[in-house]
Amino acid sequence: MKPFKKRHPFLFIGPAVALLTLFSLIPIVVAFVISFTDMNLKGLADWSAIGFVGLENYKELFSDSTFLKSIFNTFFYVIIGVPLVIICSLSVALLLNYGTGKIFNTFRAVYYMPSITNIIAVAVIWGYLYNTEYGLFNYLLSFLSVENIPWLEEPTIAKISLIILAVWKGIGINMIIFLAALQGIPKSYYEAAEMDGANRFQVLFQITLPLLRYATFFVTVTTLIGWMQFFEEPFVMTDGGPLDGTISVALFIYEEGFRFSEFGYAAAGSFVLFAMIILVTMIQFKFRKTDTEY
Amino acid sequence: MAATKNKSKVEKTIVLSIMLIGGILVSIPFIWMISSSFKPESEVLAIPPTIIPDNPTIENYINLFTNMNFAVYLRNTIIIVLFSFLGLLFNAMAGYGFAKYDFNGKEKLFYVVLATMMIPGQVTMIPVYLILNYMGLTNTMAGIILPGLAVAFSIFLFRQFMTTIPNDLLEAARLDGAGEFFIFFRLVMPIAKPIFAVQGILTFIAGWNSFLWPLIIANDESLYTLSVGLSLLQGQYANNYALQMAGAAFMVVPIIIIFAFFQKYIVEGFTMSGLK
The missing domain is CATH 1.10.3720.10 (MetI-like)
Structure with a gap:
């Protein structure tokens, strides 16, 4: 009876852990190994054709102008997009937290909807909205006598168009996290503030926002990690164009890996991205520590 | 007392109107998708565009399955x-x-x-x-x-x-x-x-x-x-936006319906997971 009983935990965790090992842990090792090789389509069919190249892939990456451009673009997305998403989702959460009832629940659903909408459907709809000639946006802007904007045809404007789209899609999930945090703030804090005669803005800046510090930190870290891997929007909307104007690091890796079948080179790129993500996340945790000492 | 009540009423109206404007902005893509998916191919590129289709049709949806x-x-x-x-x-x-x-x-x-x-x-x-x-x-x-x-x-x-x-x-x-x-x-x-x-x-x-x-x-x-x-x-069908919108709607609407029914669980779930 005893030995049989001991097997149970492994029967329960077995399937999931085996799948994670096969599709998350082993791949990390594989990726690391092949990032030092010249593995490509030939190597896929015949392993003896794979050659060890040392750090060659990594060196090549940093002299590859497309890769450098993708790093620039990724930082462009992150620096503009992340603060925008956080401010928008926090504002929406504050609005939704103002009251309860059917209206507020309905609006919560409305603001959440973009985040669960399929990315291809998003691309199809926004591609139509952004269309220079027939798109709704340019039509509406024509009332303000704004000339037709080439939403997706000019490198810098295209980047901003993708950010608008990604902010629209990104509000939902962060808003829910802020909302959960807001609902966790004890009512007595607000009552005490009201008794002390604090006005709305004092309550917001002296009580609500400081108490949201943990939620804000969580949202900032996860949003930053997500935006550093900015991929779907340029992939489905612009394919990295025009003139590599919207290509991100993640899209660069995908293109090298699956369009050009340069598996080794792409794997090296993915480790550079991984290192960047770890670095940025570590910096955030460091800043947070100095922050709480006050 | 009456003054504070009045004030909060004004405040509530402001909050609701900001929420409404934001909500409309966020839903424009969805409204546009649904409306365009019922337009015939000729109407979808018309300038000025129509919000409610002049000649509503479900042809686009049928084409998804036939073409x-x-x-x-x-x-x-x-x-x-x-x-x-x-x-x-x-x-x-x-x-x-x-x-x-x-x-x-x-x-x-x-x-x-x-x-x-x-x-x-x-x-x-x-x-x-x-x-x-x-x-x-x-x-x-x-x-x-x-x-x-x-x-x-x-x-x-x-x-x-x-x-x-x-x-x-x-x-x-x-x-x-x-x-x-x-x-x-x-x-x-x-x-x-x-x-x-x-x-x-x-x-x-x-x-x-x-x-x-x-x-x-x-x-x-x-x-x-x-x-x-x-x-x-x-x-x-790069230029057939009506058909594209019908395809998009076919993907998006089921999710919206399911979400509308179960959204309360999602919010509760995040509260439950202790992300505070």
Whole structure:
């Protein structure tokens, strides 16, 4: 009876852990190994054709102008997009937290909807909205006598168009996290503030926002990690164009890996991205520590 | 008193109007999608555009099934969703295993599971493809389904919830002679209904929307999912926006309906997971 009983935990965790090992842990090792090789389509069919190249892939990456451009673009997305998403989702959460009832629940659903909408459907709809000639946006802007904007045809404007789209899609999930945090703030804090005669803005800046510090930190870290891997929007909307104007690091890796079948080179790129993500996340945790000492 | 009430009424009106304007801005893409999907091809490019179609038609929706193989894509998508529920069961079982059993190396193994959450998808994407290729699973349904079954974050949430189930309850059931799997399916699962509800919805949405992996693995059109099919449609009928909008609506509306019914569980789920 005893030995049989001991097997149970492994029967329960077995399937999931085996799948994670096969599709998350082993791949990390594989990726690391092949990032030092010249593995490509030939190597896929015949392993003896794979050659060890040392750090060659990594060196090549940093002299590859497309890769450098993708790093620039990724930082462009992150620096503009992340603060925008956080401010928008926090504002929406504050609005939704103002009251309860059917209206507020309905609006919560409305603001959440973009985040669960399929990315291809998003691309199809926004591609139509952004269309220079027939798109709704340019039509509406024509009332303000704004000339037709080439939403997706000019490198810098295209980047901003993708950010608008990604902010629209990104509000939902962060808003829910802020909302959960807001609902966790004890009512007595607000009552005490009201008794002390604090006005709305004092309550917001002296009580609500400081108490949201943990939620804000969580949202900032996860949003930053997500935006550093900015991929779907340029992939489905612009394919990295025009003139590599919207290509991100993640899209660069995908293109090298699956369009050009340069598996080794792409794997090296993915480790550079991984290192960047770890670095940025570590910096955030460091800043947070100095922050709480006050 | 009357003054404060008046003030709060004004305030409430302001809040509601900001919310309404924001809500309209956020929903423009959806409204435009629905409206355009019922327009005939000629009307969809008309300037000025019409908000309510002059000659509403469901022809676009019919074309999805006659000109394109949307029935096949729908079938494949449903298969993926069904199997992702099997994955959900695996995650729940693992969460339960980590929460309620003691075995050597449990803590370490759990940390390894959590660590897999931090690996960016771009790092594992290529090796997973190579592994599936080695196993001969490229261009098969199994190759599309398998990599997405186990989700570390889901295991984590199940574990968090299941640690709150009292041990005495499980012990009592064991004394009554219940087997471990009987306990899991008949006792634990009903108690864990709220977390199953949240995870169930999120799993459905993820399965229904799955795009990148099917695109990488599937070469035959017979394995395409709705989103891969929609992206094919976007390429083939680049200028037929009415048809494109119908395809998009066909993907989006079911999710909106499901979400409208279950949104309360999603919000509760996030509160439950303790992200405060």
